[in-house]
Amino acid sequence: xxxxxxxxxxxxxxxxxxxxxISPTATVGPPPLAGMSAYEGxxxxxxxxxxxxxxxxxxxxxxxxxxxxxxxxxxWARPHTDHVSVTALVDAPADRARWQTCSSxxxxxxxxxxxxxxxxxxxxxxxxxxxxxxxxxxxxxxxxRKIARARRVVGVACGDRFVITDDQRDSVRRFVEWFDVLAVxxxxxxxPWYREVGPRPELLPLxxxxxxxxxx
Numbered sequence: 001x002x003x004x005x006x007x008x009x010x011x012x013x014x015x016x017x018x019x020x021x022i023s024p025t026a027t028v029g030p031p032p033l034a035g036m037s038a039y040e041g042x043x044x045x046x047x048x049x050x051x052x053x054x055x056x057x058x059x060x061x062x063x064x065x066x067x068x069x070x071x072x073x074x075x076w077a078r079p080h081t082d083h084v085s086v087t088a089l090v091d092a093p094a095d096r097a098r099w100q101t102c103s104s105x106x107x108x109x110x111x112x113x114x115x116x117x118x119x120x121x122x123x124x125x126x127x128x129x130x131x132x133x134x135x136x137x138x139x140x141x142x143x144x145r146k147i148a149r150a151r152r153v154v155g156v157a158c159g160d161r162f163v164i165t166d167d168q169r170d171s172v173r174r175f176v177e178w179f180d181v182l183a184v185x186x187x188x189x190x191x192p193w194y195r196e197v198g199p200r201p202e203l204l205p206l207x208x209x210x211x212x213x214x215x216x
Contacts, residue, residue: 040167045178054080054182057175061162066092067130071160075175077141079183084140086179089121090157091134097122099133102158107143109150114143118158133158141179148173 041059046052053076063071071092077085090105092098105118118135125132135158147153153164164172 040165040171043171043174043178045182053078055175055178057171059168059171061164061168063092063160063162065094065098065160067094071157071162075139075144075172077179079141079179083183086139086141086144088137088139089134090118090137091122091132092157092160093125093130094133095130097124097131097133099135099158102135105135105137105158106156107147108152108154109146110152112146114146116143141176144172144176144179148176 041057044056044058046054055077057075058072060070060072063069071090073091074089076087088105099122100120102118102120104115106113106115116137116139118137120134121136122131122133147164147169150169153169155162155164
């Protein structure tokens with residue numbers, strides 16, 4: 001089984017205060033803009049998570065309005081205790097606060113547009129580092145299923161447009177597959193704690209939720 005680990009420095013101390021968990025040994029992230037479309041991110045799966053999330057996915061997105069030229073997205077879930085909810089943190093560090101009045105994140109998933117409530121969690125950074133702009137968004141696994149099956153996903157976070165790349169949608173697809181495995185007690189068997197991007201779980205493949213037929 002091939003495993004690939006890619007670290008993303010999403011300002012660890014700030015994220016930890018928002019309820020996320022990030023390894024303190026994360027490596028340097030991608031250069032601004034260059035090669036961003038191929039950067040699929042990192043999926044973290046934990047068999048015995050304790051009180052923390054058992055499933056996390058982090059990836060950057062191109063954002064010309066950010067001080068770095070890119071922002072970060074961090075998804076986490078606890079399917080071992082909550083079979084529906086997924087939390088997302090979207091950030092875009094900037095020279096000054098721009099997202100303070102932001103209340104929603106919008107996703108265009110193929111031909112449909114869906115809006116999600118957002119709460120501001122940004123704050124000033126030390127010294128001359130500028131401002132950490134970030135919002136927290138409550139999603140559900142159904143929304144991620146739509147993203148995983150979509151041909152194109154374009155979003156607007158607090159006025160900043162972003163595109164979820166093909167590679168990143170594939171990582172979301174793996175997130176959903178693992179969500180289903182972890183949501184069923186005993187199905188993970190003896191899998192160890194590890195980070196992965198390449199391998200997929202063997203059980204519970206992604207299925208159509210039937211929404212297309214209902215909307216006819």
